Amino acid sequence: MSNTRIWDQVDTTDPSATKNFTGLGGFKGTAIKPTYLMRKATEVFGPCGAGWGWTILEERFDEGGPLQAPTKEWPTAPLINAKVHTVRIELWYQGEGDQKCTVTHYGHTPFVLLQQGKIITDWEAAKKSLTD
Numbered sequence: 001m002s003n004t005r006i007w008d009q010v011d012t013t014d015p016s017a018t019k020n021f022t023g024l025g026g027f028k029g030t031a032i033k034p035t036y037l038m039r040k041a042t043e044v045f046g047p048c049g050a051g052w053g054w055t056i057l058e059e060r061f062d063e064g065g066p067l068q069a070p071t072k073e074w075p076t077a078p079l080i081n082a083k084v085h086t087v088r089i090e091l092w093y094q095g096e097g098d099q100k101c102t103v104t105h106y107g108h109t110p111f112v113l114l115q116q117g118k119i120i121t122d123w124e125a126a127k128k129s130l131t132d
Helices: 005-010 034-045 125-130
Strands: 018-022 028-032 052-068 080-094 100-115 118-121
Touching: 005 034, 028 034, 034 052, 034 080, 052 100, 052 125, 080 125, 100 125
Parallel strands: none
Antiparallel strands: 018 028, 052 080, 080 100, 100 118
């Protein structure tokens, strides 16, 4: 049995299942669409929930540095800190002989952030962290 048997089944990604993105700080990259990844996992392991799946082990919001704070000009300004959503999951799949194989993974997504000079809340942060 090859240690790369799973990798070998899914090592080529259909370019139509990718999308370009620009992240924080101007980082540019290419992401694989989550539904494509789920389809590939289903092809290899069977239906989600039977042959593979995940369990959320921990979910939290971590507070970061100030995005807005009182100043000399605006002494009553509210203190608003950045917040990041974090999720820790256990990804599992059925291996050889019904052995349950697991891997732990973290996902992080800005929840309260400064974007183009405005403080915004990303209400999709939890979903993004899970599909990270």
